[in-house]
Amino acid sequence: MSRQDEVISGEIAIGCGETKNLEPMAKVMAAFQQVYGDVHFTLYTGIADDVKERIEQGTLDFGLLIEPVDVSRYRCLRMPWKDHWSVLLRQDHPLAAKEAIEPQDLAGQRLIMPARLSVLTQVEAWLGRWQDEICTAAFMNLSVYNKEVLTQNGLGLALGLDFNFTLPGLCLRPMKPAIENGSYMVWKNNQFLSPLLERFIEFTEAYLREHYGAQGGE
Missing domain, CATH: 3.40.190.10 (Periplasmic binding protein-like II)
Structure with a gap:
């Protein structure tokens, strides 16, 4: 099956703290759903320590983490706002x-x-x-x-x-x-990513760069 033929559907689970960067993330989510209408999101609100634990347990796909936070164990995108x-x-x-x-x-x-x-x-x-x-x-x-x-x-x-x-x-x-404080969108390093999650990462990075001039992955 070619990449163009992949069916992009399912759930994306995101954990986040209370940050202004939820606004650009919400715009990403809404724009992604306009393209992939069979995708839905689950949003969990918690402090960075809690969100990181749930990422490690596999109950969250991504985290929106606010500094000060150690992101050395994760792949990440820097969010645009402070x-x-x-x-x-x-x-x-x-x-x-x-x-x-x-x-x-x-x-x-x-x-x-x-x-x-x-x-x-x-x-x-x-x-x-x-x-x-x-x-x-x-x-x-x-x-x-x-x-x-x-x-x-x-x-x-x-x-x-x-x-x-x-x-x-x-x-x-x-x-x-x-x-x-800055914020990062993070996900586990060296893990298998479904076509849905891979597509969301690519979409998010491109959207932030286009609309906010945000830095790429780290």
Whole structure:
């Protein structure tokens, strides 16, 4: 059977964290389905460690992983956008008057911190010597909405990625110096790939290059 005669159908399972790069990935998925109408997607949301484990177990075909993350064991495509960190706080909080939040501004504040260890380490490095001056109100995994509800109800200020939308009464302020994270689409190295998965990788790489000028595989 020639490559042109291959039937491209079935399921593609993708695991991802909460990242702005889901938007270009969603455009890829929609464009792929326009060409291959018998393909459907399953999307699983989880932190990078969880997604990587499921890729190793074979329950996910691809992962959309946010830095900091070790992708040395995978084939990967770099996604086009960077996610930027911000402080989520109530509009009536005194720090809302600032254009950007610096580590020393958070001394004495109650913070909602990331639970993923590699990300927490990144945030603690940003806080520097001021990390001993903050109070951790909660550790959180994922869910932008849940984080906003906790902040809205006064649990603390939340450190996390900026998605440019908030619940009423809240605002986002960039962190200074800035923290930004890239993302990768990854899949297992040295594994057999079905015609469906091979075609999706080729399609994704071509689409990102055409529409975003994204780098190729690594």
